Amino acid sequence: MIIRQLDTQSASHLRALREVVDVTGTMGSPKERETALRLETIEALLEQPHETLGGEIDGVLVGAATLSLMPEDPWDDDGGIWFGVSGVMVHPDFSNRSYGRQLMMACLTLAADRGARGVLLEVNVPNPLARRLYESLGFDAWYTSENAYERGGQVFDRVCMKKLL
Ligand SMILES: CC(C)(COP(=O)(O)OP(=O)(O)OC[C@H]1O[C@@H](n2cnc3c(N)ncnc32)[C@H](O)[C@@H]1OP(=O)(O)O)[C@@H](O)C(=O)NCCC(=O)NCCS
DSSP, X not given: OEEEEOOXXXXXXXXXXXXXXXXXXXXXXXXXXXXXTOHHHHHHHTSXXXXXXXXEETTEEEEEEEEEEOSSXXXXXXXXXXXXXXXXXXXXXXXXXXXXXXXXXXXXXXXXXXXXXXXXXXXXXXXXXHHHHHHHTTOEEEEEXXXXXXXXXXXXXXXXXXXXX
16 A cells, blocks of 8 residues: 555545445544535645545555644643544455554654644544554543434444554
8 A cells, every 4th residue: 555645636536435434433423424525524634734644555545544733732731733633544345454554653653743742533432443553553542522422323422542752
């Protein structure tokens, strides 16, 4: 897999990828899913202050992850900068081949290059695989938003995780 920074020309490919990666509850509520699939939402993620990395095999987009500068230091007020990682996804046909790990590591490297003090992300609770991946990369659970969203008549928690660089 080749990882490169995507621009707005990749919006429709990223949208197509987003449509197929949703496993139970991972994209949140139906409303969040709808927003996440809107082309204007996706185009915004492909522009500053976001940087979206795409993983391609033979020119086909099979994975992605977005790094975003946080508006303020969520940790303390020592002036350090923090980034958020979101939209980590790998096409189901290519799962369990370390591509998710590679994309996350590329995001951490990029954040370090940008001088980040740390990185935050959110993981929906019905997603133990993603959570295990983040824990294995050194992320710790920071706080849990209980009953963060509803989907299919069930409510789910969402966990915020952080990693100091
Ligand atoms: C979460 C996700 C990005 C992981 O991507 P991936 O490329 O399959 O993950 P990796 O191959 O890098 O594997 C990461 C870990 O998960 C395990 N894993 C991945 N797929 C697995 C599967 N189908 N069965 C069992 N274990 C699996 C791997 O063994 C690995 O663990 P290890 O490092 O201890 O060996 C991918 O499943 C995905 O896109 N999910 C849907 C979208 C999503 O939920 N994104 C996260 C939002 S917070």
